[in-house]
Amino acid sequence: MTQNLANPLPVFHDRDCDLSIIRGKRVAVIGYGSQGRTHALNLRDSGVGDIVVGLKADSATRAKAQADGFAVMTAGEAAAGADVVAIMVSDEAHRDLWRDELAPAMRPGAALVFAHGLSVRFGLVEPRADIDVILASPKGIGPRIRDLYEAGQGVFCLFGVHQDVSGGAHALGLSYAAALGCGRKGILETTFAAECESDLFGEQVVLCGGVAELVDGAFMTLVEAGYPPEVAWFECFYELKLVTDLMFERGVAGAFAKISNTAEYGAYLTGPRIIGAPSKAAMDQVLAEVRDGSFVRRLMADYDAGSPELLARRKALGQRTIEAVGTHLSDVAAKAEE
Numbered sequence: 367m368t369q370n371l372a373n374p375l376p377v378f379h380d381r382d383c384d385l386s387i388i389r390g391k392r393v394a395v396i397g398y399g400s401q402g403r404t405h406a407l408n409l410r411d412s413g414v415g416d417i418v419v420g421l422k423a424d425s426a427t428r429a430k431a432q433a434d435g436f437a438v439m440t441a442g443e444a445a446a447g448a449d450v451v452a453i454m455v456s457d458e459a460h461r462d463l464w465r466d467e468l469a470p471a472m473r474p475g476a477a478l479v480f481a482h483g484l485s486v487r488f489g490l491v492e493p494r495a496d497i498d499v500i501l502a503s504p505k506g507i508g509p510r511i512r513d514l515y516e517a518g519q520g521v522f523c524l525f526g527v528h529q530d531v532s533g534g535a536h537a538l539g540l541s542y543a544a545a546l547g548c549g550r551k552g553i554l555e556t557t558f559a560a561e562c563e564s565d566l567f568g569e570q571v572v573l574c575g576g577v578a579e580l581v582d583g584a585f586m587t588l589v590e591a592g593y594p595p596e597v598a599w600f601e602c603f604y605e606l607k608l609v610t611d612l613m614f615e616r617g618v619a620g621a622f623a624k625i626s627n628t629a630e631y632g633a634y635l636t637g638p639r640i641i642g643a644p645s646k647a648a649m650d651q652v653l654a655e656v657r658d659g660s661f662v663r664r665l666m667a668d669y670d671a672g673s674p675e676l677l678a679r680r681k682a683l684g685q686r687t688i689e690a691v692g693t694h695l696s697d698v699a700a701k702a703e704e
């Protein structure tokens with residue numbers, strides 16, 4: 367499953383994509399949150415004239431979609447008339463939405479588009495055999511994708527075809543991804559499984575779980591040793607953005623070329639002590655739990671119980687000392703502007 371540069375993924379750009387395909391379709395965007403709003407607006411600005419939005423009757427985002435000029439209806443009604451159904455709803459809700467509203471409504475030969483492979487990879491959605499199933503997963507949070515699109519730029523997109531009954535799923539998926547603006551940057555072809563498993567692993571180990579605990583663990587080490595919390599906050603949290611921005615622009619080696627020799631030398635000595643054998647073993651374990659489905663089973667069990675664990679952990683996170691320091695320093699900065 368690993369890819370290396372000797373065997374790079376196929377990459378597509380605007381010149382490889384036929385926008386007229388998606389422009390000729392009626393698209394139902396189900397959900398109008400981070401991704402849904404961006405998909406609907408970018409598709410419309412790319413010339414897709416027939417877009418409807420599917421939401422629950424009591425949805426908090428209904429007014430926003432209407433204010434943006436879209437016809438809003440229930441998910442089932444939106445799907446019933448659509449050639450392409452883009453499921454832009456949080457992953458835990460896919461199972462019930464598919465079973466109760468989309469599966470009974472979708473036309474034979476229509477296409478179902480996902481922005482994340484989770485529900486197909488782990489069987490929460492078992493697509494009907496008579497529809498196309500496509501992954502178009504832009505690598506960015508929704509509002510950022512929208513901002514870049516409006517600036518004439520785009521983000522990378524992971525793209526895949528799970529089911530192609532029409533014979534046109536590949537071209538349709540590329541057309542959809544290009545309409546999001548991703549053909550300006552690069553649409554990389556992969557599989558639902560590779561996108562989903564690596565996405566879950568990356569967000570848990572590095573981007574969200576790993577970074578949050580690394581920052582808080584280091585911050586609390588300084589605080590418990592008697593350093594002023596504000597100073598600890600600058601060193602363990604605030605400057606993270608400066609360094610990761612450098613890494614984003616130049617790569618890790620390029621960023622290290624820009625930091626002081628002291629910081630660079632210390633990084634070589636200490637980085638492998640912090641991320642050593644126990645952390646590597648934990649990473650292997652996390653990957654195993656992602657791949658064997660135990661993580662998704664736990665996610666859905668919590669969701670089915672009303673999300674008690676998610677809500678309790680969210681509350682505890684907000685009560686950490688580091689959050690209070692961040693709020694205090696925001697207040698300090700705001701006073702300067704008064």
Ligand SMILES: NC(=O)c1ccc[n+]([C@@H]2O[C@H](COP(=O)([O-])OP(=O)(O)OC[C@H]3O[C@@H](n4cnc5c(N)ncnc54)[C@H](OP(=O)(O)O)[C@@H]3O)[C@@H](O)[C@H]2O)c1
Pocket residue numbers: 396397398399400401402420421422424425426427441453454455456457459463481482503504506507508
């Ligand atoms: N967030 C990102 O930047 C990002 C990045 C890449 C991929 N993705 C993927 O994109 C998909 C959407 O995620 P998101 O973060 O954009 O979600 P989100 O911001 O939480 O928005 C979810 C939207 O779906 C609606 N919704 C929820 N349950 C529904 C139902 N049963 N029927 C109809 N509408 C329903 C919500 O409306 P209410 O207000 O009524 O609940 C809301 O408009 C997911 O598959 C996710 O993995 C997200």
